[in-house]
Structures are given as structure tokens and as C-alpha cells.
Amino acid sequence: MQLTTLLALATAAVVPAFGAVIPRAVGKATVLNHCSFPVTLWSVGSSVSAPVALAATNGTYSEEFVKDPVTGGKALKITTTSDGLYTGAPELILAYSLDGANVWYDLSSVFGDAFKGHKVTVAGKGTGSCGAIEWAEGTQPAGSQTKVCGSAGDVVLDLCAA
Template sequence: MRFAVASVLAFASSVTAVGNAIVVNSTPSTFYLWSVGGSVGPRQTIAAGGNYTEVLHRDAKTGGIAIKITKTADGLYTGAPTQQFSYSLDGAQVWYDLSATMGEPFNGQRVTVTANGGGTIDWPKGSNPGGSQVKVTSSDSNVVFTAYGPA
């Protein structure tokens, strides 16, 4: 019994609090997202004013997670412009960035990624303003992607 209690206490002390990856839709339109690591998660539909949350986690195959966002329901599979909000959990830290492939779905709309204690990624016009977009914060922080309505 003492061994079991000691093992549980040792395990509990090695587990650290982990934050969330959050996607906020502050646009007037619905968009769609998939959480992608070594496999593609189910499509999520995010209505205007809605949000999506997942616990920050590490993918066993790829290490990182890419939350892929399109404005069309089947966009991930049809080559639609895709916003990528990516993160990689690395022990006490989480690294995050923002990119776009196949075009910029939020062109003309502001998109940001924020985290307490970490840097902000800000694309005021929905396109990469240049420079490094990679930021880092404590793994117990929430990392929040927000898409805003047209300017």
C-alpha cells in the first residue's frame, strides 16, 4: 500500500497544469476547423460568435498540432484557403505560430493569436505581415486564435 501511495504521489507531482488552445469566431460568418496531428480530427463547425477549445496536447507521431481553419465545409479536402494555428507542447512551454496555405481565408480581416505571458501574433489585414510568427509561453497558459469581422 505504501508503494502505491508513493507512486501516485510521485506521478501527481510530475503532472503539470496544461492550458488550452482556443479558437474564437468574432466574424459574422461560420467557419470550419480540424485539429490535425498524426491524424485528422473530426470537422468542427464554428458559428459566428462561437468558439472551439481543446486541451493543449502533444501528438505522438508529429509532436505538434495544427488547427486548420477554412470558410468552406469541405475546405480541408478541396484545397480551399486555410489558416493554420499551430502549437507544439514542450514540457513547461508551448510554442505557437500562425500561417496560411492555399491562400489567406481571412484576407481583409484581422486575425490574432494571444497568450498570457507570451507574444502576440497580429495579422491586421488577415495576411502575414512578415517576420517570424513563432512565439512561446508557459504550457499552463491558454493560447487563443481570434478571427475578427471585416474592417
């Protein structure tokens, strides 16, 4: 009986040290709207979120990085119209994929240039060297826009950046 109690106590002491899942910090995907006009955002993975309106000049949206169980990644789709996702309006897309200690992200556009004439930037705010993306005129340049950052840091999309 004493040996059983001793083993139970020893196991209880060891399991938290080695077997417990310890949560780690995960960063966020954030969108800042500094434009003089409102925008609408949808978070899209295996499902589509309700539309989120970001107010002109100071609207903000943020979501913790998640690994979508079906698609593997998420896309933050942004239009300058409230129903743009469903009407074929130009979309700006910040896509990310959480991969353990890293988050891969890129910026793209479809159906036109929603932010033509407005500077758009994406910056990784993590430890180490995170890749930045800049569209000085709000239009997609040639070449790959895919970057990587530590998953504990944030990735920030700035619309109509200074």
C-alpha cells in the same frame, strides 16, 4: 514480521511524496470566431479530426494542449468553407507544440488568405510574457510568427478580432 510491516508502511508514506506522478495543469488552444460568417476547423496531428463548425459571431472551439505521439505537434486548420481542407481552399493554421513547461505556437496560411480584410490575432494567456501575433488585414506578414508561452496558459486565436 513487525519490521516488514513497518517498512511497508514507511514505503507507502514515501512513494506518494516522491514517486507518484502528480498531474499538472495544461492550457488550451482556443479559437473564437467573431466573423459575420461561419468557419470550419479541423484539428490535425497524426490523424485528422472530424470537421467542427464554428458559428458566425460567437463560435468557439477549444482543445487541451497535447503532444502528438507521431508529429509532436498539432495544427488547427480553419477554412471559410465546410469542406475546405479537402478542396484546396485557403487555410489559416494555428500550430502548436507542447514542450514540457512551454508551448510553442505560430500562425500561418496556405493556399491563399482566408481572412483577408479581417483582423486576426493570437494571444498567449499565461503567466509571464507570452508573445502575441496580429495580422491587421488578415494576411501573413513577413518574418517569423513563432511565439512561446508557459504550457499552463491558454493560446487564443481570435478571428475577425475587434
